[in-house]
Amino acid sequence: MINDRLIDAGDVPLAVRDFGGDQPPLLLLHGAGGNLAMMTTLARALRPYHRVITVDLRGHGRSGEGPWSWDTALGDLAAVCVQMEIERPAVVGHSLGGMLAALWGQRHPEAPGVVSLDGNPPPTSPAQLPGLDLDKAEAELTRLHAVFDQMESMAGQVIEADQLADLVERQRAAARDMGANEKVWIEGFRRNLAHENGETSLRPSAAATTQLRTLMNGLDLGPVYAGTTCPELVVLATRNLPEQEPFADLYEAHRRYLLDQVREAGHPRYIQLADASHAMVIEQPAVLAGLITDFLHAA
Numbered sequence: 001m002i003n004d005r006l007i008d009a010g011d012v013p014l015a016v017r018d019f020g021g022d023q024p025p026l027l028l029l030h031g032a033g034g035n036l037a038m039m040t041t042l043a044r045a046l047r048p049y050h051r052v053i054t055v056d057l058r059g060h061g062r063s064g065e066g067p068w069s070w071d072t073a074l075g076d077l078a079a080v081c082v083q084m085e086i087e088r089p090a091v092v093g094h095s096l097g098g099m100l101a102a103l104w105g106q107r108h109p110e111a112p113g114v115v116s117l118d119g120n121p122p123p124t125s126p127a128q129l130p131g132l133d134l135d136k137a138e139a140e141l142t143r144l145h146a147v148f149d150q151m152e153s154m155a156g157q158v159i160e161a162d163q164l165a166d167l168v169e170r171q172r173a174a175a176r177d178m179g180a181n182e183k184v185w186i187e188g189f190r191r192n193l194a195h196e197n198g199e200t201s202l203r204p205s206a207a208a209t210t211q212l213r214t215l216m217n218g219l220d221l222g223p224v225y226a227g228t229t230c231p232e233l234v235v236l237a238t239r240n241l242p243e244q245e246p247f248a249d250l251y252e253a254h255r256r257y258l259l260d261q262v263r264e265a266g267h268p269r270y271i272q273l274a275d276a277s278h279a280m281v282i283e284q285p286a287v288l289a290g291l292i293t294d295f296l297h298a299a
């Protein structure tokens with residue numbers, strides 16, 4: 001039986017969804033700007049082999065607001081384990097959730113395994129763009145950061161009541177375009193709507209978005225991979241999202257950097273998933289469930 005509950009993590013309440021079962025426990029974590037509903041299809045594919053527990057990270061979905069740091073987020077996951085009475089869970093995460101999975105593995109050598117699904121910080125310097133001319137790399141990064149600046153400036157904005165129905169319809173169209181489960185997609189969209197003082201806005205808030213961007217820009221996963229002793233799998237994207245196409249050369253170079261980084265660390269296993277973009281959780285949930293399950297069973 002699927003069970004939704006709110007647990008006390010100390011400074012913030014955390015929303016969790018327990019898919020039930022008596023198989024080995026697995027925490028499944030969403031990316032920045034997402035929430036637990038967006039992991040539903042993958043969670044269902046994993047459920048025959050694991051007790052899957054999805055979590056709204058702080059500042060997302062139905063969880064509470066609170067300052068963001070890697071320590072606070074990892075502390076939230078530890079609180080989920082205590083409150084849900086689970087020991088030694090595997091941790092699997094997408095994007096931001098994948099970064100947290102990697103950090104969890106570094107700090108928990110007893111973990112049965114951690115899996116990062118394209119959980120990589122964005123490029124911030126020409127050194128992370130091998131093969132690109134320095135001038136072009138700097139120009140492309142400036143252009144990319146301007147896009148991120150615009151996205152950050154729009155975070156947490158109030159949605160006017162007469163705009164909400166149109167936004168929902170656009171989300172339905174996006175789900176159809178991506179080949180996603182429309183019901184799951186719309187639940188994910190609605191779950192990030194915050195209603196306060198008669199106004200509706202999208203989570204995460206502007207403050208949380210700024211904190212997350214700063215954290216991800218400052219994260220170097222090379223030492224994290226090298227310092228991890230529990231089994232670890234890194235799944236890398238191999239193609240661009242449509243919105244990444246204007247920066248095709250930049251992202252191709254960054255994928256080379258990510259591949260070099262994981263190879264140089266020497267510890268984690270890695271897979272370059274064929275025909276997968278950063279949206280791999282939507283595109284290939286059954287394939288990912290098979291990879292995750294096989295990896296954890298062999299670990």
